[in-house]
Structures are given as C-alpha cells and as structure tokens.
Amino acid sequence: QAVVTQEPSLTVSPGGTVTLTCGSSTGAVTSGHYPYWFQQKPGQAPRTLIYDTSNKHSWTPARFSGSLLGGKAALTLSGAQPEDEADYYCLFSYSGARVFGGGTKLTVL
C-alpha cells in the first residue's frame, strides 16, 4: 500500500501564510490522485475543505487553497486566523482505494 507523507507539525503567525504538503511513496502526485484536504479540531468530526486538488466547498474559507506543487499536493493558508489551529489531513486515491496522510498539526502562534 502506498504511503502518504505530511509534515508532522507546522507553526504560522496570525495573518501569516503557510503551505502544508503531501507526498506519495509512489512518486509525483498528480490530479489523478484526486487530492482531498480535511480539517479536524479536537473532539470534532473532520471537515472537508478541498477536493479534487483545488475545489472548495461552500463553507471553505477563501484563505484556503489547494494545488499541486513540486510533485506534491499542497494546501496553502493565506492570512492565518486563530481558529485555523487544527489537524489537517490529506487523502489520495490510488485506482479507487484511498490513503490518508498522517496529518499535520498546525499551530497559529
């Protein structure tokens, strides 16, 4: 099974910009991996932010954007807010089967 790798933790200053990435053990990430990004706060169910690389849901704040960057999937947060402090997970598709990354703990400090 493929392994999806995320930064274990990142810190961003309020109002700052940070990019979270997800790499695949099988090689470069492409749109064919249909990358998803999820946000999870303590004690809550995950929330889907981004699907199919860069598509947002109606509730996804405009400051979040998804892309492919340097062979990885990327989630960029521009103008971080205190409420963005959370765990973030990516999810890739491998011919139908899907694999989560290990998650990134984002601290806004």
Place this chain on the structure above:
Amino acid sequence: QVQLVQSGSEVKKPGASVKVSCKASGYTFTSYGITWVRQAPGQGLEWMGWISAYKGNTNYAQKLQGRVTMTTDRSTSTAYMELRSLRSDDTAVYYCAGGSRGDGYWGQGTLVTVSS
C-alpha cells in the same frame, strides 16, 4: 439541509461483530456514495472504504478485506458498515461521509470499543 446521522456507541467483545448505521437526509441518497473512515484514540484518520449508494458497488481498504462489509438500504436512505472478528485495535470512532460531490458532509461519529 444535508445530514448524516450515525448510530450510537457500541461496546463489543473481541471476536464479535459490529454494524454501524449512517442515515442520510436532505439530498437524493442515490446521487452520491458513502465513505467510511475511522480514527483510533489519539491517532490519525484511516480510510476504510466506499460504497455507491446507486449501484451498491464497493471498494474496501486492503487491510480490512474479508472483515468489512458496506451496504446501503435505499428505502431508508441508510448506509451500513459491518466489521467482524473485532480486535482491540479496532477500537475507534467510525465516521461516514458523503452527501455531495467531494464528500462534503460527515456523520457525528460512532465510538466502537472492543474490550473483554
């Protein structure tokens, strides 16, 4: 509004089975599939599988093949996930997700505890 409402917490003994339900409302059930995800205490998310609410075809995580079965009941707009031969490391919160393109909606989660 779209809602996915899951069944309540369960406590099971090792070797038993559990069946978690996920009742959908607020959209046409057969328009989107249902994904199942679990999260062990203090751990990350684990993709368990997906079922088409229209055709019933499934795709399961390799590590759960043979122990998991996902089904749907279109008459009640409910999806089910059954996990058999439970072990202590199956203790987790189980989530369903779906309801839109891009799995936009999540159930509240169902805690399954496996303990002797």
